[in-house]
Amino acid sequence: MVLTGHCLCKAVTFKADVDAPAVVGYDHCDDCQRQSGSTYSLVVVVPKDKVTTEGPLKKWKGTADSGNAVYRWFCSECGSPIAHDPEAAPVIALKGGCLDSEIKKELKPTVEIWTVGKLPFCQEKLAHPFEHMPN
Template identity: 75%
Template sequence: MPLTGHCLCKAVTYSADVDEPAITAYDHCDDCQRQSGSTYSLVAVVPKAKLAINGPTKTWSGKGSSGHAVHRVFCSECGSPIAHDPDAAPEIIALKAGTLDWEIKKTLKPTTEIWTVSKLPFCQEQLAHPFEHMPQ
């Protein structure tokens, strides 16, 4: 079964012809923190040749720590980040795992963390009073 997903407004859809990601990781790099607006980005790495993206996307390219470009693909309608595509590893692309379809993303099992040099110190703690939903 392929990995499928979409952006928030559903204008962009994608399908990766793989049974599961090659790697599922918490990406703590500063760029992913800024793009996601969060403390890390959950990524699902797939072979670029196996991915088809449909719909209106834009790409913003910046320089990664390798010195090579990292191309960040997002929906041109709602702005949802879809993937980042590093020139330093041209055979792969990292899907933003939060955009995967629910039945797929709920079964993901992150196996590693990357760019932990940028991991925020409070991400290491288990908070005492979690809320299933926002408190009312």
């Protein structure tokens, strides 16, 4: 399965050639809420070594609760979030909303992560919940 997508202005494109995503889910962490400008972020987790990008990608370095770096990828032209990349993990979380339309229509989220940050007015259970990251 090849996952393809782009930012709003289409300057940044990406591709992940995987058998299937490792995880498709809703991320309720505060950083994802801020990066997405919404109550959660739809994430599609894939191995880092399977992702290629083209275009004016910018990376902002933040710090996870673990103390490790997390790089937030976004288009330097339009600001669209593309992914978040935890330095200490072999996977990257692509932002599901940036996938090509026909691909994202087929996504089936199965988990919710960082439900400890889930906003009180969004308490409907969307998928299998994990208070933080699953082990």
